[in-house]
Amino acid sequence: MSETFSLKRWLTTTNHKDVGILYLVTSFYFLFFAGFLAMNFRVQLFSPNQSIFTASAYNQAVTTHGLMMILWVLSPMGFAFANYVVPIQIGARDMAFPRLNALSYWLYLFSGLLLVSSFFLPGGGADVGWTAYAPLNTTKYTPQVGMTVAAMALITLVASITMSTINFITTIARERAQGMTWSKMPLFTWGILYTVIMMLFAFPPLGAGLLLLLSDRILGTMFFTSNAGGDLLWENFFWFFGHPEVYILLAPALGILFEIVPAFSKRPIYGRKFILGAFALASVISFIVWGHHMFATTETALVKEIFSATSVAISLPFEIVTIYLIVTLLKGSIRLSTPMLFALGAIYMFIIGGITGVFNASIALDYQFRGSYWVVGHFHFVMGGTVIFALLGALYFWFPKITGRMYNEKLGKIHFFISAIGFTMIYFPMFFLFDMPRRIFTYPATAGWDFMNHIATIGGFTFGSIQLLLLANMLLSLRRGSPAGTNPWGGWTLEWLIPSPPPAQDFEVSPKIGSEEIVFPKGVSAELEDVEESYTPWPLTIAIGTTLGLLGVAMFLPLAILGLAVVLASLVGWFRDNLRGKFAAKAEGNGMWPFEKVSHEKLGTWVFITAEMMLFSMVVSGYVYVRSNSATWPSPLLVSNILTHLQGGTIAAPGGGEMVIHNIVLGTINTLVLVTSSLSMALALNAIKKGNMKGLKIGLLATFALGAAFMVIKGYEWAGLYAEGFTLTSGLPAASYYVTVGLHGAHVIAGLIVIAFLIAKSYKNGFTESYKGVENTGLYWHMVDVIWLFLFPLFYLL
Ligand code: HEM
Ligand SMILES: [Cu+2]
Numbered sequence: 001m002s003e004t005f006s007l008k009r010w011l012t013t014t015n016h017k018d019v020g021i022l023y024l025v026t027s028f029y030f031l032f033f034a035g036f037l038a039m040n041f042r043v044q045l046f047s048p049n050q051s052i053f054t055a056s057a058y059n060q061a062v063t064t065h066g067l068m069m070i071l072w073v074l075s076p077m078g079f080a081f082a083n084y085v086v087p088i089q090i091g092a093r094d095m096a097f098p099r100l101n102a103l104s105y106w107l108y109l110f111s112g113l114l115l116v117s118s119f120f121l122p123g124g125g126a127d128v129g130w131t132a133y134a135p136l137n138t139t140k141y142t143p144q145v146g147m148t149v150a151a152m153a154l155i156t157l158v159a160s161i162t163m164s165t166i167n168f169i170t171t172i173a174r175e176r177a178q179g180m181t182w183s184k185m186p187l188f189t190w191g192i193l194y195t196v197i198m199m200l201f202a203f204p205p206l207g208a209g210l211l212l213l214l215s216d217r218i219l220g221t222m223f224f225t226s227n228a229g230g231d232l233l234w235e236n237f238f239w240f241f242g243h244p245e246v247y248i249l250l251a252p253a254l255g256i257l258f259e260i261v262p263a264f265s266k267r268p269i270y271g272r273k274f275i276l277g278a279f280a281l282a283s284v285i286s287f288i289v290w291g292h293h294m295f296a297t298t299e300t301a302l303v304k305e306i307f308s309a310t311s312v313a314i315s316l317p318f319e320i321v322t323i324y325l326i327v328t329l330l331k332g333s334i335r336l337s338t339p340m341l342f343a344l345g346a347i348y349m350f351i352i353g354g355i356t357g358v359f360n361a362s363i364a365l366d367y368q369f370r371g372s373y374w375v376v377g378h379f380h381f382v383m384g385g386t387v388i389f390a391l392l393g394a395l396y397f398w399f400p401k402i403t404g405r406m407y408n409e410k411l412g413k414i415h416f417f418i419s420a421i422g423f424t425m426i427y428f429p430m431f432f433l434f435d436m437p438r439r440i441f442t443y444p445a446t447a448g449w450d451f452m453n454h455i456a457t458i459g460g461f462t463f464g465s466i467q468l469l470l471l472a473n474m475l476l477s478l479r480r481g482s483p484a485g486t487n488p489w490g491g492w493t494l495e496w497l498i499p500s501p502p503p504a505q506d507f508e509v510s511p512k513i514g515s516e517e518i519v520f521p522k523g524v525s526a527e528l529e530d531v532e533e534s535y536t537p538w539p540l541t542i543a544i545g546t547t548l549g550l551l552g553v554a555m556f557l558p559l560a561i562l563g564l565a566v567v568l569a570s571l572v573g574w575f576r577d578n579l580r581g582k583f584a585a586k587a588e589g590n591g592m593w594p595f596e597k598v599s600h601e602k603l604g605t606w607v608f609i610t611a612e613m614m615l616f617s618m619v620v621s622g623y624v625y626v627r628s629n630s631a632t633w634p635s636p637l638l639v640s641n642i643l644t645h646l647q648g649g650t651i652a653a654p655g656g657g658e659m660v661i662h663n664i665v666l667g668t669i670n671t672l673v674l675v676t677s678s679l680s681m682a683l684a685l686n687a688i689k690k691g692n693m694k695g696l697k698i699g700l701l702a703t704f705a706l707g708a709a710f711m712v713i714k715g716y717e718w719a720g721l722y723a724e725g726f727t728l729t730s731g732l733p734a735a736s737y738y739v740t741v742g743l744h745g746a747h748v749i750a751g752l753i754v755i756a757f758l759i760a761k762s763y764k765n766g767f768t769e770s771y772k773g774v775e776n777t778g779l780y781w782h783m784v785d786v787i788w789l790f791l792f793p794l795f796y797l798l
Contacts, residue, residue: 008535009535010022011537011540012535012536012537012540013102013534013535014094014098014099014101014102014534014535014536014539015094015098015504015534016083016084016087016094016095016098016101017083017084017402017501017502017504017506019083019095019101019102019104019105020079020080020081020082020083020084020085020402021080021084021402022105022109023076023077023079023080023083023105023108024077024080024081024084024395026076026105026108026109026112027072027073027076027077027080028077030068030072030073030076030112031069031073031077032467033068033116034064034065034068034069034072034073035464035467036464037061037062037064037065037068038061038065038460038464039460039461039464040052040053040061041053041058041061041062041065041441042426042456042457042460042461043457044058044441044442045442045443045453045456045457046453046454046457047450047453047454048442048443048444048445048447048449048450049442049443049444049445050442051442053441054441055441056124056127057124058441059127059128059129059439059441060119060124060125060126060127060146062129062439063125063126063127063128063129063130063132063150064115064116064118064119064125064126064150066129066130067115067126067130067150067154068112068115069383069384070130070245070249070383071154071157072108072111072112072115072157074249074383074387074388074391075161075195075248075249075252076108077391078192078195078249078252078253078387078391079164079252081188081252081256081391081394081398082168082192082195082252083095083101084398084402085188085189085398085495086168086171086172086188086189086192087171087175087506088494088495088498088502088506089185089186089188089189089493089494089495090171090172090175090176090177090180090185090186090189090494091176091177091178091180091494091507091510091511091513092171092175092176092177092506092510093505093506093507093510094505094506094534095167095168095171095175096167096170096171096174096175096600096604097166097167097170097600097604098534098583099536099538099539099574099583100163100166100167100539101163101164101167102536102539102540103160103163103539103542103543104160104161104163104164104167105160105539106539106540106542106543106544107156107157107159107160107163107542107543107546108157108160108161109543110156110543110544110546110547111153111154111156111157111160111547112153112157113547114149114150114152114153114156114547114550114551115149115150115153115154117149117551118145118146118147118149118150118153119146121144121145121146121149122144122145123143123144123145123146124144124146125144125146125147125149125150126142126146126147126150126151127142127147128141128142128147129439131238131242132151132213132234132238133231133234133235133238134213134224134225134229134230134231134233134234134235135224135225135230135231137151137213137224137234138213138216138217138224138225139216139217140225145554145555147217148214148217148218148554149550149551149554149555151210151213151214151217152214152550152551152553152554154206154210155207155210155211155214156546156547156550158203158204158206158207158210159207161199161203162199162200162203162204162207162608162611164196164199165196165197165199165200165203165607165611166604166607166608166611167604168192168193168196169193169196169197169200169603169607170600170603170604170607171600172185172189172192172193173595173603174595174598174600174603175600176592177510177511177512177513178510178511178512178513179512179513179514180513180592181592181593182593184513186259186493186494187255187258187259187269187272187275187276188252188255188256188258188259188493189255190255190258190276190279191251191252191253191254191255191256191258191279192251192252192255194251194279194280194283195248195251195252195255197283198244198247198248198251198283198286198287199248200607200610200611200614201244201287201610201614202240202241202244202245202248202287203241203611204611204612204614204615204618205237205240205241205614205615205618206237206238206241207615208237208614208615208618208619208622209234209237209238209241209618209622211619211739211743212224212233212237212619212622212739213234215728215735215739218553218554219728219729219735219739220728220729221728221729221732221735221738221739222729222731222732222735223622223626223732223735223736226626226630226732227629227630228625228626228627228629228630228631228732229622229625229626229629229732231297232294232297233622233625233626235293235294235297236290236294236625237618237622239290239291239293239294240287240290240618242290242293243286243287243289243290243292243293244283244286244287244290246286246379246382246383247282247283247286249383249387250382250383250386250387251279251283252387252390252391253346253386253387253390253391254279254321254390256343256390256391256393256394256397257325257343257346257347257390257393258275258325259394259397259491259493260339260340260342260343260393260394260397261325261328261329261332261340261343262328262332263339263397263489263490263491263492264332264334264335264336264337264339264340264343264489265328265329265331265332265333265334265335266332266333266335266490267328267331267332267333269324269325269328270324270327270328270331271320271324271327274320274324275320275321275324278316278317278318278320278321279317279321281316281317282314282317282318285310285313285314285317286314288307288310289307289310289311289314290307291303291304291306291307292307292308292310292311292360292361292366294307295307295308295363295366295367295370296366296367296370296371304363305363308361308362308363311360311361312358312361315354315357315358315361318350318354319354322347322350322351322354325347326347329344337396337409337412337489338393338396338407338409338412338413338415338416339393339394339396339397339489340393341393341412341413341416341417342389342390342392342393342396342416343389343390343393345385345389345393345416345419345420346385346386346387346389346390346393347386348420349381349382349384349385349386349389349423350381350382350385350386352381352385352428353378353379353380353381353382353383353385353386354382356374356377356378356381356431357378357382359378360374360375360378368434369434371437371438371439372433372434372435372436372437372438373430373433373434373436373437373438374430374431374433374434375438376427376430376438377427377428377429377430377431377433380426380427380430381427384423384427385423385427389419389420389423392416392419392470395470395474396412397489398495399474399477400481400484400485400488400489400500401484401495401496401500401501401502402500402501403477403478403481403484403500403501404483404484404499404500404501405477405478405480405481405482405483405484406477406481406482406483406484406488407473407474407477407481408473408476408477408481411469411472411473412473414466414469415466415467415469415470415473418462418463418466418469419463419466419467421459421462422459422460422461422462422463422464422466423459423463424459425455425456425458425459425462425463426456426459426460426463427456427459429452429453429455429456429459430452430456432452433449433452433453436449484500485500486498486499486500488500494511494518497511497518497520507520508520533582533583534583536574536577536582536583537573538570538571538573538574538577541566541569541570541573542566542567542570542571542574544566545563545564545565545566545567545568545569545570546563546567547563548560548562548563548566549562549563549564549566549567550563551563571753575757575760578757578761578773579760579761579764599772601772601776602772602775602776602779604776605776605779605780606779608780609779609780609783612747612783612787613783615743616743616744616787616790619739619740619743620740620790620791620794622736623736623740623794626732626736627732627733627736630732633732633733662717662721662737662795662796663717663720664796664797666713666716666717667717667792667795667796669713670710670713670714670717670788670792671788671789671792673706673709673710673713674706674707674710674784674785674788675785675789676706677702677703677706677707677710677781677785678781678782678785680699680702680703680706681699681700681703681777681778681781681782682778683695683698683699683702684696684698684699684700684702684703684774684778685699685771685774685775685778686699687699688771688774689771693762696762696774697759697762697763700755700758700759700762700774701759703755703781704752704755704756704759707748707751707752707755707781708752710748711745711748711749711752714741714745718738721734737795740791740795741791741795744784744787744788744791747784747787748784751777751780751781751784754777754780755777755781758773758774758777761773
C-alpha cells in the first residue's frame with residue numbers, strides 16, 4: 001500500500017504525515033476558493049457605483065470569504081504542519097489516536113464542501129457576515145436554506161476541531177520520547193499545544209451557539225428572535241469564541257516563527273521561558289476580552305471599561321514576544337532565504353496589525369472605527385498578513401523535508417516580494433478609509449473613496465495572481481528540485497535528523513533525548529515499512545454519512561435517514577476493527593510528568609469530557625440568560641400548589657390561564673434511575689478489574705437497561721407535555737427545556753450505543769487483557785449523569 005499515488009491509500013490512510021499532506025492540499029484549495037471570491041468583490045469596489053454584484057450576491061461572497069478564510073484556511077493550514085511535524089518533533093511515531101485523526105480530516109473536508117455548496121443552493125448562501133449576527137441569522141431575515149447549511153458546516157467543523165484537540169493534547173502530553181521534557185519541547189509544538197488548549201475552551205461554546213441557532217431555524221424555537229435572547233445572546237456566544245479564535249489563529253503562526261527565526265539566525269531563540277510565559281498569559285486573557293467587540297451595544301459603561309482594560313492588557317504579552325523575536329534577529333547572523341523572508345514579513349505585518357488593534361481597544365476611538373474599513377485593515381494585517389505569511393514561510397521551510405526536494409529559491413524570493421507589496425497595497429489604504437463603512441456593496445462617487453479603493457483592488461490582483469508562482473514552484477520542484485538532504489537549514493529539532501522524506505514510521509524505535517544529544521536506539525532507515533494495518537475506510541464513510549445526514553435534515557428528510565444508516569454501519573465497522581484487535585493500542589509513550597500514570601485513552605477521555613462540559617455550560621448559560629431576561633417566566637413552585645404539581649398537573653398562572661410545570665415525580669424517578677446506572681457501571685468496572693466476566697456482563701446489561709428506561713420515561717414525559725401544549729414553539733421556557741434536556745438525552749443515547757458495543761465485546765470475551773474501554777465509557781457515563789444532576793434542579797425545581 002505504499003505507492004504514493006494510490007487513490008486507496010489517500011482515502012484510507014491514518015498516518016500522521018499523510019493526514020498532514022491532505023490538510024495542506026485541502027486548505028490551499030479553500031484558500032484559492034475564498035481568494036477568488038475576494039478578487040471578485042474587489043472588482044466591484046474598484047470604483048464608485050459598480051453593479052457587477054447585487055447587494056445580496058456581494059454579501060454572500062463576503063460572508064463565505066470571511067468564514068472560509070478564518071475557519072477553513074488559517075487553522076487547518078496550521079494543522080497541516082502540526083500533523084506532519086509535531087509527532088516527529090516530540091519523537092512519537094504517530095498521533096495518539098490515528099483513526100480519530102483521519103476522522104478529523106474528513107469531517108473538515110466535508111464541512112468545507114458543505115459551506116461551498118451552501119453558496120450554490122437555491123436562494124444563495126449565508127449573507128450575514130462571518131459573525132452572523134442575530135437576528136439576521138434567523139429564518140425571518142435569511143430564509144434561504146444556504147444559511148442553515150452554512151451553520152451545519154460550522155457545527156461539523158466544531159466536531160472535527162474538538163477531535164483534533166483531544167488528539168493533539170493527548171499526543172503532546174503522553175507520547176513524547178524519553179527525555180523530551182517540557183523544557184526541551186520545540187516551540188512550534190508548544191505553539192500547537194497552546195492552540196489546541198484554547199480551541200478546547202472556545203469551540204464548544206461556538207457549537208452551543210450554533211445548536212441554538214439551528215434549533216431556531218429548523219425546530220422553530222425563538223432564542224435569537226425574542227427579546228429575552230436576541231442579538232446580545234448571540235453576540236456573547238459568538239465573541240466568547242470569536243476573540244480567542246484570533247489567538248488560536250495566531251499561535252501556530254508564532255510557533256512557526258519561533259522555528260524559522262532561530263534556524264536562519266543561527267542561534268537559539270532568545271528568552272524562551274518568557275515567550276512561553278507570555279503565550280500562556282495571552283491564552284488566558286484571550287478569554288476575558290470578548291466584550292470589546294460589543295462596545296456599541298447596551299453593555300454597561302463599567303463592563304465596557306473592564307473589557308477595554310483587558311484588551312489593552314492582552315497586547316502586552318505580544319509585545320514581549322515580538323521583542324524577543326527581534327532580539328534574536330539582532331544577535332544572530334541572518335540568512336535571508338525564502339522561509340526567513342516570509343517570517344520577517346509576518347513580523348512586519350504583526351507590528352502594523354498590533355498597533356492598530358490597540359487603537360480599537362479604546363472605547364472612544366472604537367465608536368469612530370467600528371464597522372469601518374479601518375477594522376478591516378486591522379484584522380487583515382493580523383490574521384491575513386501575519387498568519388498567512390508565517391504559513392507560507394512554513395511551507396517553504398518544511399517543503400524539502402516533506403518532499404525530499406528543494407524548491408527554486410529565486411522564484412521563492414520573487415513570490416515573497418510581490419506578495420508583501422501586493423498585500424500592503426490591499427490593506428494599508430484601508431487605514432485611510434476609516435470613514436467608509438464595511439459591508440457596503442457600492443459607494444457614491446462623492447464619497448472620495450475611489451483612489452484608495454483603486455490601490456486596494458490593484459493590490460488584490462497583484463497578491464492573488466502571484467500565488468500562481470508559488471503553485472508552479474512547488475509543482476515543478478516536486479519533480480525536478482535538487483535533493484534536499486536530511487537537514488538543508490541546519491535545524492536542530494528532531495525532524496531534521498531523519499531522512500527527507502521521512503520513512504512511514506518515522507523512527508524504528510522512539511529516540512532518546514539526552515542532555516547533549518539525541519540517540520536513536522536502532523538508527524533510522526529509509527526502509528521502515530508501511531503497514532497495511534494502518535488503513536481504514538471508516539473515517540471517510542462516517543464523514544460522508546454525516547454530510548448526507550445534515551443535508552437531509554436541511555432539505556430532504558429521506559436523505560437524512562440514509563446518512564444515519566451510513567454513519568451507523570461505519571461505526572459497526574469501526575468497532576469490529578476494535579474487536580479484531582486492529583488499531584489496538586500501540587506501545588504507549590513514556591508518559592512523562594504529570595501524566596505518568598494516565599493511559600492515553602483516559603487522558604483523551606478527560607479532554608473530551610472537558611469539551612462536553614464547555615458545551616453544556618454554555619447551553620445552560622444561554623438558558624439562564626434568557627430566563628433572567630424574561631419578564632414572564634413561569635414562577636418557581638408555589639408551595640400551595642405543590643400537590644397539584646406533584647401529580648403532574650398544571651398550575652394557574654398569575655394572569656389567568658394555565659401554566660405547565662414539569663412533573664417532579666417523574667423527574668425524581670428518572671434521576672434515581674440514572675444515578676443507579678452510574679452505580680451499576682461502577683460495579684461492571686470493578687468486576688472486570690477482578691477478571692469477573694459474569695459480573696461485568698451483569699453490570700453492563702443493568703446499565704444499559706437503566707439508561708434505556710431513562711429514555712423511555714423521558715419520552716412519556718415529553719408526550720404528556722406536548723399534549724398540554726408545552727411545545728418547542730410555545731415560548732422560551734419550553735424551547736430551552738427541550739433543547740437542553742434533549743441534548744442531554746442525545747448523550748445518553750450515544751452512551752447506550754457504546755455500552756451495547758461493550759456488551760458485544762464482553763460476550764466475545766474481548767476483555768482478557770485490558771479494561772480500558774469499560775473504564776473510559778464509565779467516565780463518560782458518569783459525566784452524563786452528573787450533567788443530569790445539574791439539569792434536574794435547574795428545570796424541575798428552581
Ligand atoms: C494587539 C492586540 C489586539 C487588540 C487590542 C485588538 C482589538 C480589537 C478590537 C477592539 C476590535 C473590534 C473592532 C471593531 O469591531 O470596531 C478588533 C477587531 C478584530 N480583530 Fe483585533 N485586536 C488585537 C489583535 C488581533 C489579532 C492578533 C487578531 C488576529 C490574529 C485580531 C483579529 C481581529 C478581527 C478578526 C477583528 C474583526 C472582527 C469583526 O469581524 O468584527 N485582532 N480587534
Ligand atoms: Cu477581540
